Amino acid sequence: MSRIVKTVLCLAAALLLIFPCAALAQEIETIETIVTVVAAPEQTKAERPPCFPDPADNFIPLPDAENLAQGKPVLSGAHTDVYVDKNVNDGKTDTYWESKGFPAEITFDLQGSFSVSTVAVCLNPSSIWEPRVQEIAVAVSLDGESFTEVSPAEKYQFDAATGNRVRIDFEPTEAAYVKVIFTMNSSSRTGGAQAAEICVY
Numbered sequence: 001m002s003r004i005v006k007t008v009l010c011l012a013a014a015l016l017l018i019f020p021c022a023a024l025a026q027e028i029e030t031i032e033t034i035v036t037v038v039a040a041p042e043q044t045k046a047e048r049p050p051c052f053p054d055p056a057d058n059f060i061p062l063p064d065a066e067n068l069a070q071g072k073p074v075l076s077g078a079h080t081d082v083y084v085d086k087n088v089n090d091g092k093t094d095t096y097w098e099s100k101g102f103p104a105e106i107t108f109d110l111q112g113s114f115s116v117s118t119v120a121v122c123l124n125p126s127s128i129w130e131p132r133v134q135e136i137a138v139a140v141s142l143d144g145e146s147f148t149e150v151s152p153a154e155k156y157q158f159d160a161a162t163g164n165r166v167r168i169d170f171e172p173t174e175a176a177y178v179k180v181i182f183t184m185n186s187s188s189r190t191g192g193a194q195a196a197e198i199c200v201y
C-alpha cells in the first residue's frame with residue numbers, strides 16, 4: 001500500500017472519529033438545554049394518591065376505647081401446636097391462638113369489674129388468611145364461675161377486605177370475666193377456633 005493511500009485512510013479514520021464526537025457533544029448540549037431540574041418532594045411520610053383509597057377505610061371499625069382484655073390473664077382448653085392462648089391478647093395480629101377442636105372456650109380475667117358492651121375477634125389482616133366463617137357466642141361473669149350469655153352463638157364472616165375481624169355488640173353489662181365460645185370454623189385448614197386478638201370494650 002502506498003504512502004499516499006495510507007495517509008488518505010488515516011485521514012478518513014480521523015474524520016470518522018472526530019465528527020461523531022462533535023455530533024454527540026452537540027446532542028449533549030441540546031439535552032442540557034431542555035432538562036428542567038425539580039426539587040424532590042418531601043418524603044418524610046407515606047402519601048396515598050386520591051385515586052388509591054386506603055383499604056383500611058373498609059375495615060370494620062372498633063370502639064375508640066381501651067381494650068380491657070389486652071395483657072390480662074387468659075384461660076382456655078387445649079390448643080393446637082404452638083398457638084397458645086396467651087397469643088390472643090398480646091396486642092399483635094401476627095400471633096394467634098388456635099384451639100384443638102370444638103367447642104372452644106377462652107376466658108379473660110379483666111382484673112376488675114367493668115361495663116362491657118363489645119367483643120372484637122380479629123384474625124391476621126393479611127389476605128393470605130382466606131375468608132371464613134366462625135360461630136361465636138359471648139358470656140360474662142362477675143365471679144368467674146357463674147356466666148350469663150350476652151350474645152348467643154352466631155356465624156360471623158371474616159374477610160381480609162373488612163380487616164379480617166368481626167365485632168360483637170351487646171347490651172352494656174357489668175363483667176369481671178368475659179368468656180368467648182367458638183363452635184365452628186369453616187376454614188378447611190384447621191379443626192379448631194382461631195383468633196389473632198380478642199378485644200373487650
Ligand SMILES: [Ca+2]
Nearest residue numbers: 087092095196
Ligand atoms: Ca396476637
